[in-house]
Amino acid sequence: MALCAAGPASAQAAAAPKVLRVTFLASESGFDPPQISDVVSAAIVTSLFDAPLTYDYLARPARLKPNTAVGLPEVHDNHTRFVFTLRPGVFFTDHPAFQGRPRELVAADYVYSIKRYFDPLTRSPTMFQWENVGLLGLSELRKQALATKKPFDYDTEVPGIRALDRYRFEVRVAQPAPRLPYLFATPAVSGAVAREVIEAHPGDTMRHPVGTGPFKLGRWVRSSRIELERNPLHQHSVHDEQPNADDAAGQAIARQMRGRKLPMVDRVEVAIIEEAQPRWLAFLNGELDILWVPPEFITRAAPNNLLAPNLAKQGVQMRQxxxxxxxxxxxxxxxxxxxGLTPEKVALRRAVGLAYDVQREIDLVRHGQMVPAQSPIPPGVSGYDPKLRSEMGTHDPARAKALLDLYGYIDRDGDGWRENPDGSPLQLELTTEPTQLARQLQGLWQKSLKAVGVKISFRIGAWPENIKASRAGKLMMWTTGWSAAIPDGTYFMDLLYGPNKGQSNASRFNLPAFNTLHERQRQLPDGPERDALIQQGMKIALAYMPYKASGHDIQTWVMQPRVQGYMPHPFMRDFWRHVDLTPAP
Incomplete structure (x- = not known):
């Protein structure tokens, strides 16, 4: 009798779906690749759409590998011509626009998807990534649409990106672009959409993602909950990662997972939890499977960067x-x-940078989970110089006061606060979000600037509202950040490139000398010559201070005992495609 009773129960347990539960601390904006720029939306989009290339999940440093392509692209003519060949038999998820027929991914889909970035109606905040590499003919198509006020001409063939046949497409650029393949490894930049679906939802494509990725969008409650369901038509991803020989953890994961079809879980439930304490408690209560530990709880999770004994006893795992x-x-x-670029405005920004106490932010707000920044470029991307020490990472109130005094920012009326050189009030305004972390940063900024006699107030807004205002150039200052999508320092130099104003260049910095230098380094292959140009660009950034960089995150991740195969990757945001769960007891 006992054996008979166990049979159905075992079958039911085996059939139970594997549900991975994760969280993000900020809201999503939607799921149409050319219309998004926030990290949360990019992570979800990466699960829904496929780029031709991807990264080896376990290789360090980051290494490209094929995804929907049969191999890495053919490179011709000094990195100005690339040919991608797609594998047959990759299909989009079902949609009424396909009229009940299977819809295969073909070369023309990537051509159409990249062209969408240049369509004025798309209003892409990340068009700069394609515009900067100089795809031949696409900017001209865009200008034509803007000048004539007619719909963007998707059907005119341009040399910048065109289909050669059903499964091959060609990319051509005006100048050498050695790192262009990285863009084709990022679904949030080059994920393939189907033209029929886009045209079926005019003006509403952010809510109707249809791709070939490992997951499809399930239930979605905006700014609260996102559910991803396994895409049964996704059959082309297999765990065949190649970690470094000296990476014991990576080698163990590779042995355990090799050959398994991806994804391995049936559903991913993403909760948007902005505040740190509820995120931490949700993990402790077993409601989350993987958690980036909020910095304010790092001493409870990993004192001295070692997993807390109470968590270790429970089988919790940790990665950093x-x-x-x-x-x-x-x-x-x-x-x-x-x-402005006048000496007194440069002096003001540099003084503000020197007044701000970065180490205090690291100690009190980030709880040691950040390393000081010496320039806008972080570790892990080309052009990063670990030996650089600069004013960016310096806290020196005395120098800040001296700069302000020298350029006429003095207290004229004796109230303890400085005025502008022309005598008008000097009142800074910093935009932040309504979170506990933002409130802590406000306190640091207020204390730091009060010490040098500069008034500061705060504009509080939700993330989507602040992004909109930032792109319109309406913010004086904003405490935010930039996360690399590709292992290329160009991605951070783009923050200072004049033509990127309103896109990545939120500060709207525009200096011809920097623009010229940036354009030169983009054409060079990785190596000392290019690194020297990047460092020269960073010196310009330090001199004019359009950004006050504070630091680079150390992320500590904890996982429940049932999680298998998790390894944080610097550029793959949808880690859940590589994760498995042990069956529930």
């Missing part, structure tokens, strides 16, 4: 990684209070 992220405050370079 210095991420290619730069936390910064930007100054609106077109704002009359802090912007």
């Amino acid at each position: 990684l210095v991420m290619p992220i730069t936390r910064h405050v930007y100054f609106g370079m077109e704002h009359p209070m802090v912007g």
Whole structure:
């Protein structure tokens, strides 16, 4: 009788779906690749859409590998022509626009998807990534649409990206672009959409993602909950990662997972939890499987960067990684209070940077989970110089006061606060979000600037609201950051490139000397010559201070005992495609 009773129960347990529960601390904006720029939306999009290439999940440093392509692209003509060949038999998830027929991914889908970035109606905040590499003919198509006020012409073939046949497409650029393949490894930049689906939802594509990725969108409650369901049509991903020979943890994961089809879980439940304490408690209560430990709870999770004994006894696992992220405050370079390239405005920004106590932020707010920034470029990307020591990482109130005095920012009326050189009030305004972390940062900024006699107030807004205002150039200062999508320092130099104003260049910094230098380094292969140009660009950034970089995140991740195969990757945001769960007892 006991054996008979166990049979159905065992079958039911085996059939139970594997549900991975994770969280993000900020809201999503939607799920249409060319319309997004936030980290949360990019992570979800990476699960829904496929780029031709991807990264080896376990290789360090980051290494490209094929995804929907049969191999890495053919490179011709000094990195100005690339040919991608797709594997047959990759299919989109079902949608009424396909009229009940299987819809295969073909070369024309990537051509259409990249062209969408240049369509004025798309209003892409990340078009700069394609525009900067100089895809031939696409900017001209965009200008034509803007000038004639006619719909963007998707059907005109341009040399920049065109289909050669059903499964091959060609990319051509005006100048050498040695790192262009990285863009084709990022679904949030080059994920393939189906034209029929986009045209079926005019003006509403952010809510209707249809791709070939490992998951499809299930239940979605905006700014609260996102559910991803396994895509049964996704059959082309297999765990065949190649970690370094000296990476014991990576080698163990590779042995355990090799050959398994991806994804391995049936559903991913993403909760948006902005405040740190509820995130931490949700993990302790077993409601989350993987958690990036909030810095304010790091001493409970990993005192002295070792897993807490009480968690270790429960079988909790831990991973750490210095991420290619730069936390910064930007100054609106077109704002009359802090912007401009005149000596007194440069002095003001540099004084503010020197006044701010970065180490206090690391100790009190980040709880040691950040390393000081010496420039906007973080570890893990090309051009990063670990030996650099600069004013960016210096806290020196005395120098800040001296700079302010020298350029006429003095207290004229004896109230203890400095005025502008022309006698008008000097009142800074820093934009932040309504979170506990933001409130702590406000306190640090207020204390730091009070010490040098500068008034500061705070504009509090939700993340989507602040992004919108930032792109419109309406913010004086904003405490935000930039996370690398690719292992290329260009991605951070883009923050200072004049033509990127309103996109990645939130500060709207525009200096011809920097623009020229940036354009030169983009054409060079990785090596000492290019590194020297990047370092020269960073010196310009330090001199003019459009950004005050504070640090680069150390991320500590904890996982419940049932989680298998998790390893943080600096550029793959949808880690859940590589994760498995042990069956529930």
